[in-house]
Amino acid sequence: MDLTGGFGARSGGAGPCREAIGLESLHLGDEFRQLVTTLPPDNAGGSFTALLELPSTQAVELLHFTDSSSSQAAVTAIGGDIAPPLHSFGGTLTFPSNPVLLERAARFSVIATEQQNGNVSGETPTSSVPSNSSANLDRVKTEPAETDSAVEKQVPSPNQTNRSGKRKDFEKKVKSSTKKNKSSEENEKLPYVHVRARRGQATDSHSLAERARREKINARMKLLQELVPGCDKIQGTALVLDEIINHVQSLQRQVEMLSMRLAAVNPRIDFNLDTILASENGSLMDGSFSGTAMQLAWPHQAIETEQSFHHHRQLQPPPPQQWPFEGLNQPVWGREEDQTHGNDHSNLMAVSENVMVDSANLHPNQVKMEL
Amino acid sequence: MQPTSSMNEEFLKKWQMGLQIVRPSIDNTSVSERKKAIKLSADIAMASLRKGTTCWSRALIQKTATEDNFLVRQMLSGIKEEALINKRLPKKVVCHRKIVRRSKKILRRKTKSACEEAAAKAKKLVKRRTQGLRNVVPGGDLMSNDVLLLQETLDYIMSLQTQVNVMRSIVDAAEAGTEQ
Numbered sequence: 001m002d003l004t005g006g007f008g009a010r011s012g013g014a015g016p017c018r019e020a021i022g023l024e025s026l027h028l029g030d031e032f033r034q035l036v037t038t039l040p041p042d043n044a045g046g047s048f049t050a051l052l053e054l055p056s057t058q059a060v061e062l063l064h065f066t067d068s069s070s071s072q073a074a075v076t077a078i079g080g081d082i083a084p085p086l087h088s089f090g091g092t093l094t095f096p097s098n099p100v101l102l103e104r105a106a107r108f109s110v111i112a113t114e115q116q117n118g119n120v121s122g123e124t125p126t127s128s129v130p131s132n133s134s135a136n137l138d139r140v141k142t143e144p145a146e147t148d149s150a151v152e153k154q155v156p157s158p159n160q161t162n163r164s165g166k167r168k169d170f171e172k173k174v175k176s177s178t179k180k181n182k183s184s185e186e187n188e189k190l191p192y193v194h195v196r197a198r199r200g201q202a203t204d205s206h207s208l209a210e211r212a213r214r215e216k217i218n219a220r221m222k223l224l225q226e227l228v229p230g231c232d233k234i235q236g237t238a239l240v241l242d243e244i245i246n247h248v249q250s251l252q253r254q255v256e257m258l259s260m261r262l263a264a265v266n267p268r269i270d271f272n273l274d275t276i277l278a279s280e281n282g283s284l285m286d287g288s289f290s291g292t293a294m295q296l297a298w299p300h301q302a303i304e305t306e307q308s309f310h311h312h313r314q315l316q317p318p319p320p321q322q323w324p325f326e327g328l329n330q331p332v333w334g335r336e337e338d339q340t341h342g343n344d345h346s347n348l349m350a351v352s353e354n355v356m357v358d359s360a361n362l363h364p365n366q367v368k369m370e371l
Numbered sequence: 372m373q374p375t376s377s378m379n380e381e382f383l384k385k386w387q388m389g390l391q392i393v394r395p396s397i398d399n400t401s402v403s404e405r406k407k408a409i410k411l412s413a414d415i416a417m418a419s420l421r422k423g424t425t426c427w428s429r430a431l432i433q434k435t436a437t438e439d440n441f442l443v444r445q446m447l448s449g450i451k452e453e454a455l456i457n458k459r460l461p462k463k464v465v466c467h468r469k470i471v472r473r474s475k476k477i478l479r480r481k482t483k484s485a486c487e488e489a490a491a492k493a494k495k496l497v498k499r500r501t502q503g504l505r506n507v508v509p510g511g512d513l514m515s516n517d518v519l520l521l522q523e524t525l526d527y528i529m530s531l532q533t534q535v536n537v538m539r540s541i542v543d544a545a546e547a548g549t550e551q
Contacts (some may be wrong), residue, residue, distance in 0.1 A: 245530065
């Protein structure tokens with residue numbers, strides 16, 4: 001138990017600096033691997049070097065079974081961010097990968113004590129690990145199955161082994177389910193997936209799945225909040241949903257309103273592509289009035305419709321709530337239509353021709369490409 | 372996440388095609404008829420942009436197909452319109468009434484603390500809003516889970532914004548023409 005205490009304190013103290021190292025840690029991890037594998041065997045001086053050279057399972061056993069003083073020494077050696085380069089290596093080999101070792105050590109110690117206490121939640125490593133060193137953590141996690149079995153041998157108690165078996169099953173399940181998401185490069189190296197459980201969170205598969213689902217929903221919500229104007233400052237799911245519904249309804253109402261306006265203003269929808277093509281060259285020259293009108297109204301729209309949209313919105317912001325469309329505006333539109341019909345018909349014809357020419361001007365090349 | 376200009380152009384192209392098909396039938400009709408046709412064609416154009424990859428577009432196409440089957444078929448020609456129109460949407464999940472009642476009874480039996488009660492109330496609010504969103508988004512009641520619903524809502528809002536942008540620019544141009 002004193003082991004975990006020491007590690008917890010260490011890792012807690014080294015937290016911020018580890019976050020800074022987080023990016024380099026992958027590289028450092030590789031270096032550490034090389035170091036461990038290429039260490040000459042005659043270097044084994046103290047208990048710590050012996051621990052380093054042994055495979056991880058035996059290392060755990062060592063950690064577990066050495067007396068408290070030596071393990072404490074190992075702890076200080078591992079956790080020594082400020083500690084001088086290790087003398088047991090003969091001074092030539094400095095120790096570059098403190099964060100990796102720290103996490104590995106924390107992991108081992110926690111697994112060991114976990115088996116002792118029967119505490120399944122595994123809070124210490126996950127809570128103390130910063131999020132940006134996740135790849136690092138994966139590396140460290142590469143041999144939990146072995147350690148599990150090793151520790152099982154040490155502490156053979158029926159219900160605890162049962163628990164660890166369950167945990168292993170769960171880890172396998174998670175692995176298989178989220179394997180697809182990873183890149184292939186990661187897939188080779190990191191067989192384990194971490195669905196993290198923070199302190200006090202449950203770790204059975206149901207609650208983990210529920211948590212993953214909730215995270216997904218929250219991510220979508222964030223995107224929606226970005227998309228819907230004026231929604232990003234609202235807190236609370238219900239209010240955000242309210243705002244989204246309002247936005248969708250307002251857009252739908254705008255579509256209704258716009259189609260009504262178009263129907264009222266332009267009774268003869270002349271989007272005939274054939275006539276457009278036929279008059280594309282001619283209308284620009286012969287239609288003097290339509291040409292001028294178009295050039296006055298449409299120079300920027302011909303370039304980009306988005307810009308014009310913003311422009312128009314700045315000029316006359318049409319709040320959709322002011323267009324309660326159903327019964328109220330119907331007579332107004334009818335009257336306007338009557339007026340326009342009453343004015344003169346040639347004007348309407350001009351308008352329709354205008355729109356026609358505009359559309360031709362908007363996408364002449366597209367139209368050509370179609371044909 | 373703003374709609375792109377390529378989307379605008381594509382929508383405009385589709386819509387023009389739809390209006391061209393619609394035009395002979397609504398030349399000399401009332402405003403409401405014309406408005407209906409214009410809106411229908413715009414809706415189909417918007418839905419056809421997605422080519423049936425999203426749930427809402429499929430639902431919208433089917434809904435418009437019940438109103439004007441000919442137009443939909445004409446506008447969707449080229450992108451497997453039969454498959455889209457007749458595609459069976461996922462069935463609505465309907466719970467048996469007895470089961471629901473029984474489960475509610477069981478739920479009621481539990482005594483709740485104040486905190487739990489507040490959480491339940493918040494959950495209920497969110498649930499009601501989600502139901503409202505389902506009613507607003509076409510085909511929303513067919514989307515089985517909330518994640519799918521939100522994703523489709525995202526896409527639907529994007530498409531609606533494209534539609535509104537293009538239609539607004541067209542209408543503004545037309546009205547500017549009348550004023551002159």
